[in-house]
Amino acid sequence: MTDKKEIACREVVEVATDYLEGELTDPLLSLLEEHLPECDGCTEYLEQLRHTVRALRKLPEARPSDSANLDELKRIFRAWAESSRSD
Amino acid sequence: MADCQLIEALLGHEEWAFVELVECHHESLLRLARVYVPTGHLAEEAVQETWVAVVNGIARFEGRSSLKTWIFRILMNRARSLGRHEGRYVSFATAFDPAHDHGEPAVDPDRFIREEGAALEGHWNQPPTSWGADPETELLNQEVLNVIEDVITGLPPNQKEVITLRDIEGWSAREVCNILEISETNQRVLLHRARSRVRAALEQYMSPSENRGRR
Numbered sequence: 249m250t251d252k253k254e255i256a257c258r259e260v261v262e263v264a265t266d267y268l269e270g271e272l273t274d275p276l277l278s279l280l281e282e283h284l285p286e287c288d289g290c291t292e293y294l295e296q297l298r299h300t301v302r303a304l305r306k307l308p309e310a311r312p313s314d315s316a317n318l319d320e321l322k323r324i325f326r327a328w329a330e331s332s333r334s335d
Numbered sequence: 336m337a338d339c340q341l342i343e344a345l346l347g348h349e350e351w352a353f354v355e356l357v358e359c360h361h362e363s364l365l366r367l368a369r370v371y372v373p374t375g376h377l378a379e380e381a382v383q384e385t386w387v388a389v390v391n392g393i394a395r396f397e398g399r400s401s402l403k404t405w406i407f408r409i410l411m412n413r414a415r416s417l418g419r420h421e422g423r424y425v426s427f428a429t430a431f432d433p434a435h436d437h438g439e440p441a442v443d444p445d446r447f448i449r450e451e452g453a454a455l456e457g458h459w460n461q462p463p464t465s466w467g468a469d470p471e472t473e474l475l476n477q478e479v480l481n482v483i484e485d486v487i488t489g490l491p492p493n494q495k496e497v498i499t500l501r502d503i504e505g506w507s508a509r510e511v512c513n514i515l516e517i518s519e520t521n522q523r524v525l526l527h528r529a530r531s532r533v534r535a536a537l538e539q540y541m542s543p544s545e546n547r548g549r550r
Contacts, residue, residue: 258457313365
């Protein structure tokens with residue numbers, strides 16, 4: 249690894265998550281940072297991965313789950329509170 | 336609010352503390368439950384059982400994890416149990432070892448130059464193309480959300496857990512490793528596989544003519 253001079257695009261896509269997570273270390277990190285300015289394909293790939301993560305993060309607000317049946321849950325809580333007071 | 340204040344209030348039977356916990360976590364619990372059970376109805380059942388277990392167990396909570404982690408662990412156990420009962424969920428906790436993971440590549444190998452010895456061997460043959468001027472808006476349309484949800488539904492369960500907690504729920508890597516009891520390396524490998532599958536499906540949707548049938 250130490251005499252490795254460059255990183256291939258095929259390797260970039262496999263370390264992309266480590267890179268975005270800030271967990272990529274040298275020598276791969278330096279090789280990747282040298283590679284990216286010269287490679288439109290890998291730059292676009294990373295951009296697509298960033299878009300993917302942002303789209304995933306928006307799922308909860310775009311598709312909210314049913315909200316809690318708060319009355320039912322409060323009933324459960326009160327029953328528990330009542331029974332533990334009487335213990 | 337700090338865990339200790341909430342716990343003290345719960346132990347004092349103060350309903351506001353319970354309502355605060357429900358409002359904070361209920362929807363996330365429902366989404367995580369769907370990783371293990373096939374229907375929304377069963378997910379609700381798992382979450383309701385979780386809240387019952389929380390109030391019944393709060394006096395015995397020892398604070399060795401955060402309150403949130405403890406609640407989500409209860410949910411995972413309940414939902415896994417319900418899922419097993421439904422034949423949906425198969426235990427895999429010990430099945431994944433990244434050292435022996437020769438899983439699918441993030442991108443179809445045919446999209447890279449494969450001639451051995453060629454100067455550009457391993458470089459893009461068919462590079463990804465731009466998703467347009469405003470992909471953020473495009474990615475929010477209902478059809479795209481369906482694409483994402485379909486991919487996630489089809490993921491192996493361990494990938495599904497990690498991408499749900501990390502990317503959909505926004506948990507930190509440390510929190511995810513903690514609740515799933517996996518190493519940071521495992522967590523990243525699983526996240527990488529899952530994100531790669533979602534990106535590939537989105538690529539097909541966003542640039543269909545150029546990458547049809549490819550990853």
